[in-house]
Amino acid sequence: MLVNRKLILAHFWLAFGGFGLALLLGAWQMFVRSPLYAWISNPEWYYRSLTAHGTVMGYVFPTLVAMGFGYAITESALQQRLVGVRWAWAGFWLIVLGAVMAMVPVALGRASVLYTFYPPLIGNAFYYVGVVLVVVGSWIWVALMSINLRVWRREHPGEPVPLAMFANVAGSYLWAWTAVGAALELLLQIIPVALGWKTTIDAGLARVFFSWTLHAIVYFWLMPTYIAYYTIVPRAIGGRLYSDSMGRIAFILFLIVAMPIGIHHTFADPQVGAGFKFIHSAFTALVALPTLLTVFTICASVEIAGRLRGGRGLFGWIAVLPWKNPIMLAVAFSFVLLGFGGAGGLINMSYQLDTTVHNTQWITGHFHLIFGGAIVIMYFAIAYDLWPHLTGRALPDLRLARAQLWLWFVGMIVTTFPWHWVGILGMPRRMAYYDYADPAISPQAFSVTLSAIGAIILLISGLLFLFILATAHRQTATEAGAYRFSVAVHPPTTVPIALNTFALWVALMIGLTVTNYGYPIAVLASRPDTSVPAVYVGAQ
Amino acid sequence: MTVQDGHHGAEVAERTEKRWAMISIIIIVMLVLLAAFAGIHQATMPQARVETTDPARLHLSGEFVESNLGTAAEADGTVTVRAIGQQYSFTPSCILVPAQTPVTLRATSADVVHGILIQGTNVNTMLVPGYVSEQFMRFEKTGDHLMPCQEFCSFGHEGMWGKVKVIDKTEFASRAKNRGRLSCVGE
Ligand code: HEM
Numbered sequence: 001m002l003v004n005r006k007l008i009l010a011h012f013w014l015a016f017g018g019f020g021l022a023l024l025l026g027a028w029q030m031f032v033r034s035p036l037y038a039w040i041s042n043p044e045w046y047y048r049s050l051t052a053h054g055t056v057m058g059y060v061f062p063t064l065v066a067m068g069f070g071y072a073i074t075e076s077a078l079q080q081r082l083v084g085v086r087w088a089w090a091g092f093w094l095i096v097l098g099a100v101m102a103m104v105p106v107a108l109g110r111a112s113v114l115y116t117f118y119p120p121l122i123g124n125a126f127y128y129v130g131v132v133l134v135v136v137g138s139w140i141w142v143a144l145m146s147i148n149l150r151v152w153r154r155e156h157p158g159e160p161v162p163l164a165m166f167a168n169v170a171g172s173y174l175w176a177w178t179a180v181g182a183a184l185e186l187l188l189q190i191i192p193v194a195l196g197w198k199t200t201i202d203a204g205l206a207r208v209f210f211s212w213t214l215h216a217i218v219y220f221w222l223m224p225t226y227i228a229y230y231t232i233v234p235r236a237i238g239g240r241l242y243s244d245s246m247g248r249i250a251f252i253l254f255l256i257v258a259m260p261i262g263i264h265h266t267f268a269d270p271q272v273g274a275g276f277k278f279i280h281s282a283f284t285a286l287v288a289l290p291t292l293l294t295v296f297t298i299c300a301s302v303e304i305a306g307r308l309r310g311g312r313g314l315f316g317w318i319a320v321l322p323w324k325n326p327i328m329l330a331v332a333f334s335f336v337l338l339g340f341g342g343a344g345g346l347i348n349m350s351y352q353l354d355t356t357v358h359n360t361q362w363i364t365g366h367f368h369l370i371f372g373g374a375i376v377i378m379y380f381a382i383a384y385d386l387w388p389h390l391t392g393r394a395l396p397d398l399r400l401a402r403a404q405l406w407l408w409f410v411g412m413i414v415t416t417f418p419w420h421w422v423g424i425l426g427m428p429r430r431m432a433y434y435d436y437a438d439p440a441i442s443p444q445a446f447s448v449t450l451s452a453i454g455a456i457i458l459l460i461s462g463l464l465f466l467f468i469l470a471t472a473h474r475q476t477a478t479e480a481g482a483y484r485f486s487v488a489v490h491p492p493t494t495v496p497i498a499l500n501t502f503a504l505w506v507a508l509m510i511g512l513t514v515t516n517y518g519y520p521i522a523v524l525a526s527r528p529d530t531s532v533p534a535v536y537v538g539a540q
Numbered sequence: 541m542t543v544q545d546g547h548h549g550a551e552v553a554e555r556t557e558k559r560w561a562m563i564s565i566i567i568i569v570m571l572v573l574l575a576a577f578a579g580i581h582q583a584t585m586p587q588a589r590v591e592t593t594d595p596a597r598l599h600l601s602g603e604f605v606e607s608n609l610g611t612a613a614e615a616d617g618t619v620t621v622r623a624i625g626q627q628y629s630f631t632p633s634c635i636l637v638p639a640q641t642p643v644t645l646r647a648t649s650a651d652v653v654h655g656i657l658i659q660g661t662n663v664n665t666m667l668v669p670g671y672v673s674e675q676f677m678r679f680e681k682t683g684d685h686l687m688p689c690q691e692f693c694s695f696g697h698e699g700m701w702g703k704v705k706v707i708d709k710t711e712f713a714s715r716a717k718n719r720g721r722l723s724c725v726g727e
């Protein structure tokens with residue numbers, strides 16, 4: 001029962017429109033810093049572009065996808081009309097306003113601070129206020145997810161919350177809390193300086209606040225993808241979900257362990273002592289658990305589909321899977337990319353190995369592989385799956401969708417594998433120009449060229465994706481039926497209260513954040529000698 | 541595996557699932573133990589203490605005054621390198637160190653966040669203004685390494701490359717006799 005289709009479509013179109021523009025910038029960056037382009041006459045343009053690309057890809061695009069998908073889940077999984085539609089639109093327009101407000105100073109070169117902010121470099125205040133508005137808009141969505149679940153519970157006392165909604169609300173709570181770190185940094189530290197009310201800032205404390213957001217935000221990016229693994233994939237390929245409870249446990253684990261580990265982003269920083277670095281490093285290992293559980297459950301669910309289609313033997317079920325189905329293709333690609341990306345993640349997680357790759361191109365290669373690859377390819381799948389229900393029209397041609405997914409998969413590998421490699425060779429990140437004529441840098445030239453070719457493939461795939469979605473609006477009308485989620489092999493009739501509610505888990509999430517962040521933040525905040533003069537971008 | 545809807549099927553499914561969960565937990569415990577072991581028994585450990593310094597007064601007094609930057613030979617046979625990063629260069633821009641000698645790098649930033657990365661090694665640290673970064677390193681072989689700034693530090697970031705020159709131990713010792721602070725700037 002998708003009633004508020006316009007609302008959901010607005011979120012998806014704004015998300016994918018922004019994605020298309022940012023993708024264009026990404027491909028341009030890849031090109032100008034490669035040996036294919038001689039010399040960027042004004043490197044400042046590169047940093048404008050990079051700030052825009054990072055801000056849109058990191059903050060605006062995934063947030064809008066999570067929101068639009070969340071509204072769709074609320075109406076279809078709970079089978080009730082969305083409560084608070086006006087508020088939902090208010091949240092949407094806040095994000096539009098925030099995104100425009102942030103991007104204008106970026107385009108003018110007044111806020112080339114990159115999406116990680118890192119003071120004491122300070123840009124135009126409108127950039128930061130715009131980012132805050134985007135977050136506030138998304139917090140409205142968080143509140144709506146919670147309210148809608150409450151309304152449903154009142155009418156269905158004691159019933160198990162559908163897994164899709166359970167996961168969606170878990171993701172929204174995770175986001176609400178993880179965004180607090182950057183919000184504190186922006187409101188207490190950066191914006192007062194950007195407005196000129198203060199001229200000094202504690203750069204170390206700001207990095208700790210940002211790390212609070214920076215780790216768990218990646219799990220927020222990942223939520224729609226994991227929800228799709230559990231609740232779309234088994235249904236779309238004609239199988240069953242192996243275990244409903246395992247899904248709940250995985251999402252609860254994300255809620256708890258994604259938060260208290262962010263200090264691993266400051267492994268190489270001087271303002272955090274060794275003790276908390278070790279604690280966060282150990283906790284970081286835990287975050288692999290929900291992913292390992294998910295890989296098992298989803299592979300088992302896919303196997304069920306294969307067996308139901310008559311597949312036999314140890315591997316026979318793989319051949320009979322519906323490979324022509326874009327969702328099947330997307331999940332397979334996503335798992336391959338997740339496997340490689342996960343291996344890279346284990347490397348980053350270890351303090352000793354991280355020192356060889358920290359802030360090199362390895363890191364950018366890594367997060368493009370996981371985020372741009374494994375995660376975003378499932379955003380495509382979600383869109384393909386939902387689109388007929390939102391537009392009332394079938395997708396134009398599944399061959400196009402398959403080609404698009406293939407291009408993205410191949411493009412990601414061609415782009416990110418050499419990207420990792422030059423990182424190992426020591427190529428630093430975020431530079432507008434590299435002197436490939438230097439004998440110490442010239443061995444990287446070939447790999448960077450390969451990455452740039454991969455970028456073209458990705459750009460073609462991204463544009464094809466937008467083309468498919470746009471032309472779908474002009475197909476002949478069909479009745480897509482109700483939007484459904486996967487059914488478990490053993491659908492839950494009763495669920496233990498711990499797997500059906502959030503109070504305990506949210507308390508744990510907050511509690512663990514306080515124990516793992518409270519002390520480092522309190523120590524830095526109370527030291528009088530750590531504030532340094534702000535350096536305003538463009539002032540030199 | 542077969543698709544069974546009965547009670548028996550549910551039990552089998554649950555047992556398989558539990559076994560996998562145990563395997564996952566064992567993998568993770570192993571990883572943590574491995575990291576702890578490597579941390580305790582190998583050289584690379586994060587800096588133990590947090591030290592602060594005022595970036596506005598670096599040039600006036602304290603260990604990062606210009607005359608104290610560069611490589612100093614210590615009485616115990618080790619060397620200490622002091623360096624600062626500023627938009628858009630390192631001082632000294634070429635760091636001179638002896639091979640096969642314990643080296644302590646102490647560095648900080650005079651303005652925004654920078655980073656030091658020595659290519660071909662695992663020396664890699666952030667320079668955050670207000671704080672002192674300390675790293676212990678040791679170069680086995682002589683030769684040159686590039687040392688780029690690895691964090692965006694505004695519009696000239698792409699031009700912020702330093703160098704590390706590793707020379708023979710005895711050559712270093714003879715050069716250290718004549719002067720207090722060594723570097724390879726201009727070589
Ligand atoms: C055509 C495909 C893409 C290309 C060629 C591309 C290229 C790039 C490049 C060259 C950088 C700068 C890296 C550096 O200089 O350190 C970058 C940064 C970034 N990219 Fe992409 N990108 C693409 C797609 C994506 C996608 C799909 C996402 C996520 C949805 C994404 C997220 C980011 C983020 C968050 C940053 C910021 C990193 C930073 O500030 O260091 N990119 N990208």
Ligand SMILES: [Cu+2]
Nearest residue numbers: 214215262265
């Ligand atoms: Cu992280």
Ligand SMILES: [Cu+2]
Nearest residue numbers: 689691693697
């Ligand atoms: Cu720099």
